[in-house]
Amino acid sequence: MNAPTDDTTSAKPSNFLRAIIDRDLEQGTYASRRWAGTPGDAAHHAAGEPDPAKIRTRFPPEPNGYLHIGHAKSICLNFGLARDYGGVCHLRFDDTNPEKEETEYVNAIIDAVKWLGFDWQSNFNGQAQDHLYYASNYFDFMYRAAEYLIEAG
Numbered sequence: 001m002n003a004p005t006d007d008t009t010s011a012k013p014s015n016f017l018r019a020i021i022d023r024d025l026e027q028g029t030y031a032s033r034r035w036a037g038t039p040g041d042a043a044h045h046a047a048g049e050p051d052p053a054k055i056r057t058r059f060p061p062e063p064n065g066y067l068h069i070g071h072a073k074s075i076c077l078n079f080g081l082a083r084d085y086g087g088v089c090h091l092r093f094d095d096t097n098p099e100k101e102e103t104e105y106v107n108a109i110i111d112a113v114k115w116l117g118f119d120w121q122s123n124f125n126g127q128a129q130d131h132l133y134y135a136s137n138y139f140d141f142m143y144r145a146a147e148y149l150i151e152a153g
Helices: 016-027 042-046 069-084 103-115 135-151
Strands: 056-059 088-093 121-124 127-130 132-134
Touching: 016 069, 056 069, 069 088, 069 103, 088 103, 132 135
Parallel strands: 056 088, 088 132
Antiparallel strands: 121 127
């Protein structure tokens, strides 16, 4: 059997997410986005520096059990897209149900992400940053956002 004459082995796989990201990067849709260094609302980020990450994704597991194959797919998708596009993937634990959450599950999730070959570190312009977050650290922000949404109808 003859080898293919075109170079299909180096073509990047594509899907609708990559098409959207490619279009947004080409059009500069988020080129003026700012990042304040931690999660927050628009005012928080407006006070930040221009975002050095081309894209930001997140993997938000709930630490109430061990991961399954669907989680592995999400890890590979979100961390992989961030890696492929010069971005950052935030590992943000959705620890909003403390009765069912345990440190054992947090550690197992961290181990699974690392085992799949990913991490949540970034290094832009010589500045290393850790992108491991816990939703419980932002309850005040989420509460204010919920109040606003209720008042807005």
